[in-house]
Each structure stands twice: as structure tokens, then as C-alpha cells.
Amino acid sequence: MTQRLFLPIVLGCAASAFAQSVPTASQSQPTSGDQIQSLANFWTPERLAAARPMPLPQVDPASVAVANAPSMPGASGVIAGGRPSVPPAPVEQAATERFPLNQDSGEDTAGTPSPTGFNYEMPFNNYRTGINNEYPYSTIGKLFFVIPAGASEPAGEYVCSGAVALNNHTVVTARHCVFDYVSQKWYGSWVFYPGWNDGSNSALGGAWYVNFAYTWVGSSTASLTSGGWDIALLSMHDSTGTGCGGDKGKTIGGSYTGWLGAWYGENYSQVQFNIFGYPQEAPFEGNYLYQDNGATGALNPNGSSGIVEVGNPQTGGTSGGPWIVGFNPNNATDPSPNNTVGTGNFNMVNGVNSFQWTNPSQPYAINGPEFEQSNFWNLYTDYQTVTCS
Numbered sequence: 001m002t003q004r005l006f007l008p009i010v011l012g013c014a015a016s017a018f019a020q021s022v023p024t025a026s027q028s029q030p031t032s033g034d035q036i037q038s039l040a041n042f043w044t045p046e047r048l049a050a051a052r053p054m055p056l057p058q059v060d061p062a063s064v065a066v067a068n069a070p071s072m073p074g075a076s077g078v079i080a081g082g083r084p085s086v087p088p089a090p091v092e093q094a095a096t097e098r099f100p101l102n103q104d105s106g107e108d109t110a111g112t113p114s115p116t117g118f119n120y121e122m123p124f125n126n127y128r129t130g131i132n133n134e135y136p137y138s139t140i141g142k143l144f145f146v147i148p149a150g151a152s153e154p155a156g157e158y159v160c161s162g163a164v165a166l167n168n169h170t171v172v173t174a175r176h177c178v179f180d181y182v183s184q185k186w187y188g189s190w191v192f193y194p195g196w197n198d199g200s201n202s203a204l205g206g207a208w209y210v211n212f213a214y215t216w217v218g219s220s221t222a223s224l225t226s227g228g229w230d231i232a233l234l235s236m237h238d239s240t241g242t243g244c245g246g247d248k249g250k251t252i253g254g255s256y257t258g259w260l261g262a263w264y265g266e267n268y269s270q271v272q273f274n275i276f277g278y279p280q281e282a283p284f285e286g287n288y289l290y291q292d293n294g295a296t297g298a299l300n301p302n303g304s305s306g307i308v309e310v311g312n313p314q315t316g317g318t319s320g321g322p323w324i325v326g327f328n329p330n331n332a333t334d335p336s337p338n339n340t341v342g343t344g345n346f347n348m349v350n351g352v353n354s355f356q357w358t359n360p361s362q363p364y365a366i367n368g369p370e371f372e373q374s375n376f377w378n379l380y381t382d383y384q385t386v387t388c389s
Contacts, residue, residue, distance in 0.1 A: 023216060023220055023221050023229075023378070024216065024218030024220075024221070025214060025215065025216055025217065025378075025379055025382050025383070026214070027214045027383075027386055028186050028188065028212050028213040028214075030388070030389040031209065031210065031211060031237075032389075036209045036241040036242075037241070039189055039191060039209060040207065040209075040241075042189065043189075047157055048144060050157065051144050051158055052156060052157065052158050053158070053159055053279070053281050053286060053316035053317030054158045054160045054176070054177055054316060055153070055281075055316045055319075056315070056316055056318070056319055056353070056355060056366065057176055057224055057354070057356070058356055058358045059224055059225060059355050059356070059357055060357075061359060062359065064226075064302055064303040074372055074373030074377075075265055075373045075377065076264060076266050077263075077265060077377070078261060078345055079261045079263075080261045081136070081165070081258065081259050081260045081261035081346070082168065082253065082254070082258055083135050083258040083331075084135065084138070084253065084254065084255060084256055084257060085254055085255055086255060087133075087134075118297045118298070118311075120297075120362050121311060121364050122294065122298070122310060122311030122364070122365055123295070123297075123311050124292050124311030124312055124313070124364070125294070126290060126291070126292040126293075126313050126314065127291060129276075129288075129289045129290065129291045131329070132195040132197040132201060132204075132289060133195060133201070133204065135257070135258040135331075136258060136324065136328075136329060136347040137289065138194060138204055138256070139163045139164040139165065139194065139253070139257045139258055139260050139322075140161065140162075140163045140195070140276045140289060140321065140322060141163070141164075141192055141194035141195060141196050141204075141257075141278075142160075142161060142162075142193045142196045142286075142317075143159065143161060143162045143171070143177060143190060143191075143320060144159050144191050144192075144193070145160070145177065145178070145187045145188065145189055145191075146158070146187060146189040147187050148185055148186075148187070148188070150183055151180040151182075151187070152180050153180070158177075158187075159278070159280065159286065159317055160173055160177035160317065160319045160320040160321075161173070161276070161277040161317065161318050161319060161320045161322075162177070163321070163349060164194060164252055164257045164258070164260065165259050165261070165262060165322065165349045166259065166260075166261075166262055166349075166380060167245070167253065167259060168246065168251040168252070168253035168254035168259055169235060169236045169238070169244045169245045169246070169252060169253060169254075169388075170233055170234065170235060170236065170253075170259070170383075171192055171233070171234040172231070172232070172234075172320075172322060172349055173232050173319075173320030173352060174230050174231065174232060174319045174320035174352045174353065175216060175229065175230045175231055176230060176319060177232065177319055178190070178213040178232045178234070179213070179215050179217060179232065181216075181217065181222045186213070187213075190209070190234065191207050191209055192208045192234070192236065192252075193207060193208070194256065194257045195257070196278065196287070196289070197288065198287040198288065199287075203256075204252075204256045204257055205239060205252060205255075205256045205257075208236050208237070208252050209236070209237045209241055210234045210235065210236060210237070211234075211236065211237050211243075211244050211389065212234075212235050212386065212388075213232060213233070213234050213235075214232065214379070214386065215232035215379070216231070216379065221375075224354065224355050225302070225303075225304040225305075225355075226305050226306065227374065227375055228305075228306030228369025228371075228376075229369065229375050230352070230354040230355070230368075230369050231352060231369055231376060231379060232320075233379065233380065235386070235388055239251075239255070242389075243389075245388060247388075260322065260324065260347050260348060260349045261345070261347060262349050262350070262371065262376070263325050263326070263345065263348040263349075263350045263371065264371035264373065264376045265371070265377070268296055268299055268308050268370050269296055270296060271295065271296050271325060271350070272293075272294075272325070273292075273293075273294055273295070273296075273323045273325060273350065273351070274291060274293055274324045274325075274327035275291070275293075275294065275310065275312055275314075275321065275322070275323050275324070275366075276290070276291055276292070276321045276322055276324070277292075277314050277317070277318025277319075277320075277353055278290070278317050278318060279317050279318040280315065280316060280318075281315035281316035281317060283315075284315055284317070286317050290314060290318075292311075292312045292313075294310040294311045294312060295310070296309075297365060301357070301367075304367075306369055306372060307354075307367050307369065307370065308351060308367065308368055308370055309357075309365055309366070309367045310323075310365065310368070311365055312366040313364045314353065314366065315363075318366075319352075319353050320352050320353060321352065322349045322351075323350050323351035323352060323353075324347060324348065324350065325348050326345050326347060326348050327346070327347060350371050351368035351371060352368055352369065353366050353368060354368045355367050
């Protein structure tokens, strides 16, 4: 069993973690009902609009001093998703807008072949979905939070992306949206808005508040490029702002958004992904959900391990957005064209937007962690032992 070290946090205040030689997961202190009311008052429309996009971490390949050992094989498995009990009424959707880029030109613009798959620029197709209320799009939203003083990023209000997944009250996002492994400081004051579409989506319950965050904090899990540790889980309060899992009210997934399943520990060399996020840095504006369709571009590039790289032009603010395999928005009885994991396994999160390489810069590619037993399943298993409050 992975060790856990429980650390306190109040509305974004930081706590210290002791360096560990083994993978160590930790939770933030649960938020109380009084704190939820404070958060509701804190996150005014003006603050939400002014929140800065969390930058995608930038990694120089030269900093990966030696080739990392290949990921150790582990168990593989599937976690089933679920649809909301009462789907929201359909709404008129904005027209889909294609992002004006020349993709897959056939030119090796970086001059460096990838270990497997494609040379950069890797093929992708990125566009605004125009869909927010229908499952599984409804599971994806914007995650707002506060970074305290002394962290790697300047203090203030920020925004990432995330998705309701694994069960009816959990949001999956990137670790760097909840915890700064450099300073060992927790972020806080999280609020999640599913189906954000130029503002809060009342059909999906509007604002949802976090009971506690859970992620890897030990020194052996610090690297972005070795082991795929940039994963975090958020336990969401019920609609009452207390409890979770339906013990004090309606759940975000069960009653409003549905939730994605998960797929982990499989062969990533030929996977097709549907990748989502709310990019906010230019040329994007942050108010709309974007979808990127791409296949595995490179597996464990630049000496990394447990890492997949794909073509994706999304920018800061998309961190933590889900990579979905078996994407099937129409609940078809036959496998969807994007399904690569077998009949009946649909809408499963299989990664999150994590970081980009530099030198040379690759603005049209994003890396994400492979979901394996070591980094994903062990985290989820330990997370489930924590009692919500």
C-alpha cells in the first residue's frame, strides 16, 4: 500500500511535506461549510474572469540528464463511467469553429525524429466543440484556484481544466493544478464549473466545491518526465456544499454531469485520443471548450518514461484537461470510430494535459502521463480510503 502523509490547508494556505524515498500521496485538509460560503463570496464573476491561465510547465530536454528506465509493467484495467440520472435539457449550441492551423504538413519542422510515431509537427485536429450539456462533454469544466505566496508561480487566482471521472464525485486534473512539488506548497480555494460556456452552466449545477485534493507529494515523484506523476484527484462536495458521494445532497456526476470511466496499464503506442481543455493564453480566450483529436505522436520522447506526446496547439489553462479513449458521445451500440480499446469500453480518461518540451520549442504538442498501475491506480486506490466530511 502506498504511504500517505496528510497535510493541512485552509483556502490556499501552504503546508510542508517531508521528502520521501518512496512514492507518497497526500491530501489537503477538508473544507468546512463555513469555508464553502467564504469561497462562494470570494469567487465573484470579476475574479473568475480575471483568473490567470495556469501555464503549461516547460521542460528542456537537456534537463533529462540520462535516459529514464522504462516504466515497469503493472496491472491493466478499466473503470466504468456513468451517465447522469436526469440529463439536462438540450440547449442550442454555438457553431463549431475550426482552429486555423496547417496540421500534418509532412515537413519535419523541428528536424528531430520522435522515438516512435511522428516527427514534430504531429498531426492533430483542434476545434471548439460548441457542445457542453451532453455527456460526455458535460463532465469537462474549468477549475479555479488560488496559489499562495512562496510557490513557483506568482501568488494569485488561476484556472486549469479537469473532468468528472472514476465515480460520481471525483474530478481528475493535473497535479500542477493543486500542488507545487518544488516549494511543497498546496494550492487551495478550488471551485469547479462543469460545462463552462462563456460563463457558468446552471443546467450542470453551476459552481461545485472541493472537499479535499489528493496527489503525489514525495521527492521520488517530483519529476514531470519520469513515471507520469502529474495526476491529481479532487473529492467534490455534494450540492449542499457538504459531504460527498450523495450522503448530504446530489452528486455532481450522478445528478448533473455523468462521469468518465478510466483505462490504464495498456499499450500506448497506437492509441487514438480525444483531448479536451479550456485554453486561455493567446490565441485562445478561455471561455469555450476545445477538442483536439490526435494519436500517439511519440512514446517516452527525449529519455522520458511513462509519457505520451501528442499534437495539440492548446495553451495555458488547458492543464489537467482529460485525454479520452473510446470517445462516444452518442452512446452508440456499435464501437465508435475513435474507439481503440474494444467493444463496450467508451468515454474513458487515459491521461491529462501536463507539459511541453522546449529547445526547440514545440507549441503544437503537449505531453501527458501514461495512466499505469503505479501512478494512477495506486493513487485512486489510496484516495478511496479517505473519508469525506
